[in-house]
Amino acid sequence: MTARRLIGGIAILCVVLAAVFPHALYGNEDGRAQTLIHKTCAGCHRFEGAAESRFKLSAPDLMWAGSKYQRAWVIDWLTGKEEPLYPKGYRWDITEGPTKHMTVSKEDAEAIADYFERHLIDPRVTVGAFNLSTFSAMEAEFGRKIYRDHACIGCHQIEEHSQIVGGPQSVSLVKAGRRYNADWLYRFGMNPQDFNPHSGEFLADASSLGLRYVIGYVAIQGVPDVRFAEPWKSEEFGRANVDRGMQVYKEYCMQCHGATGRGDGPAASGLDPKPAVHANMAFEKLPPDYVYNVIYYGGRSMGKSAAMPYWGLTIGQQGVADVMAYLNVTFKGLPEIAGTPSSGSCVQPRKTVAAPAEYAQRTNPLPATPETIQSGKSLFLKAAQPIACAFCHGDAGDGKGLMGMGLIPPPRNFTCGAMMNGISDGQLYWIIKNGSPGTGMPPFASLADEQVWQLVRYIRSLAK
Ligand code: HEC
Ligand code: HEC
Ligand code: HEC
Numbered sequence: 103m104t105a106r107r108l109i110g111g112i113a114i115l116c117v118v119l120a121a122v123f124p125h126a127l128y129g130n131e132d133g134r135a136q137t138l139i140h141k142t143c144a145g146c147h148r149f150e151g152a153a154e155s156r157f158k159l160s161a162p163d164l165m166w167a168g169s170k171y172q173r174a175w176v177i178d179w180l181t182g183k184e185e186p187l188y189p190k191g192y193r194w195d196i197t198e199g200p201t202k203h204m205t206v207s208k209e210d211a212e213a214i215a216d217y218f219e220r221h222l223i224d225p226r227v228t229v230g231a232f233n234l235s236t237f238s239a240m241e242a243e244f245g246r247k248i249y250r251d252h253a254c255i256g257c258h259q260i261e262e263h264s265q266i267v268g269g270p271q272s273v274s275l276v277k278a279g280r281r282y283n284a285d286w287l288y289r290f291g292m293n294p295q296d297f298n299p300h301s302g303e304f305l306a307d308a309s310s311l312g313l314r315y316v317i318g319y320v321a322i323q324g325v326p327d328v329r330f331a332e333p334w335k336s337e338e339f340g341r342a343n344v345d346r347g348m349q350v351y352k353e354y355c356m357q358c359h360g361a362t363g364r365g366d367g368p369a370a371s372g373l374d375p376k377p378a379v380h381a382n383m384a385f386e387k388l389p390p391d392y393v394y395n396v397i398y399y400g401g402r403s404m405g406k407s408a409a410m411p412y413w414g415l416t417i418g419q420q421g422v423a424d425v426m427a428y429l430n431v432t433f434k435g436l437p438e439i440a441g442t443p444s445s446g447s448c449v450q451p452r453k454t455v456a457a458p459a460e461y462a463q464r465t466n467p468l469p470a471t472p473e474t475i476q477s478g479k480s481l482f483l484k485a486a487q488p489i490a491c492a493f494c495h496g497d498a499g500d501g502k503g504l505m506g507m508g509l510i511p512p513p514r515n516f517t518c519g520a521m522m523n524g525i526s527d528g529q530l531y532w533i534i535k536n537g538s539p540g541t542g543m544p545p546f547a548s549l550a551d552e553q554v555w556q557l558v559r560y561i562r563s564l565a566k
């Protein structure tokens with residue numbers, strides 16, 4: 103009786119103690135991890151001290167491990183479920199080739215991961231500095247470009263189209279998104295030498311935005327089904343205000359697009375292509391993501407003229423939301439404004455650059471089967487990215503699309519046999535792939551060759 107009461111009392115005491123002094127419980131776990139780390143890991147890794155050159159170390163430093171890694175990854179790594187990180191070995195100057203890392207039991211791995219999170223926190227890393235849930239697909243695309251343009255690909259491998267690409271000299275970033283905490287990555291990117299001095303590391307010439315793009319890109323590598331932010335659905339759009347949008351239009355858009363959206367602002371005369379004639383565009387029916395990206399990130403982001411500025415920095419998310427609300431209620435695309443070059447007329451003035459001879463001479467390698475034409479048609483009407491051809495060239499291919507009516511020069515009218523019969527297959531192919539500089543025709547570089555030829559087949563089927 104007394105013994106049982108005593109045991110009960112001790113149990114209660116433990117619960118109370120654990121609540122008041124959580125360390126009393128962690129103590130054991132910590133002890134287990136600490137012993138392992140001291141006895142085993144510390145033989146190769148450092149757990150304290152200042153950053154040091156790889157060439158003076160035998161394994162990566164771990165004093166910031168709690169800030170750097172995701173817990174699940176640490177456990178997988180220590181239980182042998184991950185590929186080697188350094189394809190040529192961490193010390194490629196000494197041994198050439200990947201090393202197999204030691205493994206521990208799952209329990210030990212969990213204790214070590216917890217120990218990292220409790221004791222190896224880097225005060226330089228701001229928690230919440232990089233919020234991945236606000237990262238958009240467009241930003242990821244910018245990050246992808248920076249990754250290539252700023253040589254990241256020269257030293258770190260990633261996966262593209264299910265292939266591993268890039269120089270294997272440093273750590274592989276193939277599954278980086280399942281490995282690092284984004285906050286740590288962001289701080290690392292600000293100055294890699296704070297972590298890896300004199301090791302072959304590289305400080306890229308990136309603005310703080312550029313850094314956001316490339317770090318976000320790294321932070322989604324290997325993450326299945328990334329859920330990108332959709333800024334055109336953000337709260338600012340819930341609060342959008344037409345009157346404020348009208349003011350934005352007056353202050354920022356009118357100078358090119360004109361007071362009434364006819365594309366006749368004072369700057370227009372010096373531009374090719376001309377600023378879009380908003381009055382002729384049915385904004386409400388256009389895909390909001392496309393319109394958002396053109397305005398926030400500028401014409402270039404969508405393969406269009408760089409003379410259409412990127413407004414995000416100037417007017418912010420709220421300004422873009424407001425001006426889009428204004429465009430939606432003001433411009434319905436009807437009636438067609440007289441005096442603009444009529445889209446859809448048969449033989450159009452054509453200043454299009456000629457494709458290089460070796461392309462111009464090509465003929466369509468795909469036969470004119472119903473399947474080929476159907477594939478081309480669905481790309482044309484719906485599937486082509488970033489925006490389907492029909493929005494400019496029209497559902498019927500007559501050049502009278504919802505946006506096409508606002509472009510100067512106007513989109514090609516594919517139903518006009520008199521014009522189209524004089525243009526070679528190779529020429530059409532070339533312009534679809536590369537766009538038509540000085541016009542609103544963007545390049546569709548992401549289309550596969552076969553898809554481009556399907557489109558050419560479909561376009562040919564429209565000519566009367
Ligand atoms: C024999 C030396 C050695 C021992 C012992 C060792 N490691 Fe490592 N560890 C390495 C090397 C080398 C790498 C680089 C990985 C590679 O080449 O793929 C590494 C990588 C790591 C990484 C990833 C580092 C990074 O950011 O690239 C972690 C985390 C890690 N070890 C934790 C541990 C822990 C915890 C222990 C003890 C249980 C331990 N290691 C024991 C040599 C060792
Ligand atoms: C000239 C080669 C080189 C280039 C270019 C380069 N890096 Fe690195 N990077 C390194 C080296 C060396 C390290 C230190 C780790 C090591 O010793 O391999 C490193 C470390 C990193 C790490 C931390 C890895 C870890 O686990 O500690 C990240 C993340 C990273 N680089 C991203 C980038 C990005 C993003 C770019 C492009 C802006 C880039 N790197 C360009 C060589 C390079
Ligand atoms: C944002 C509007 C827009 C979109 C979207 C668009 N086009 Fe165009 N397209 C134009 C304009 C404007 C022209 C006229 C360019 C010129 O005169 O050189 C044009 C011209 C062309 C030409 C004529 C080339 C020549 O040599 O005369 C082809 C072919 C063409 N587009 C195919 C496509 C296909 C296929 C798609 C979809 C994958 C597409 N376009 C999407 C605006 C667009």
Ligand code: HEC
Binds near residue numbers: 351355356358359377
């Ligand atoms: C410096 C001149 C200039 C200013 C200022 C300007 N734009 Fe533009 N805009 C252009 C040009 C040029 C184009 C045509 C781009 C093309 O077809 O390649 C364009 C095209 C557009 C398009 C159509 C995009 C397409 O794919 O056809 C929209 C929408 C647009 N602008 C919105 C705006 C808004 C909203 C503002 C004000 C916040 C604005 N623009 C301010 C020059 C300007």
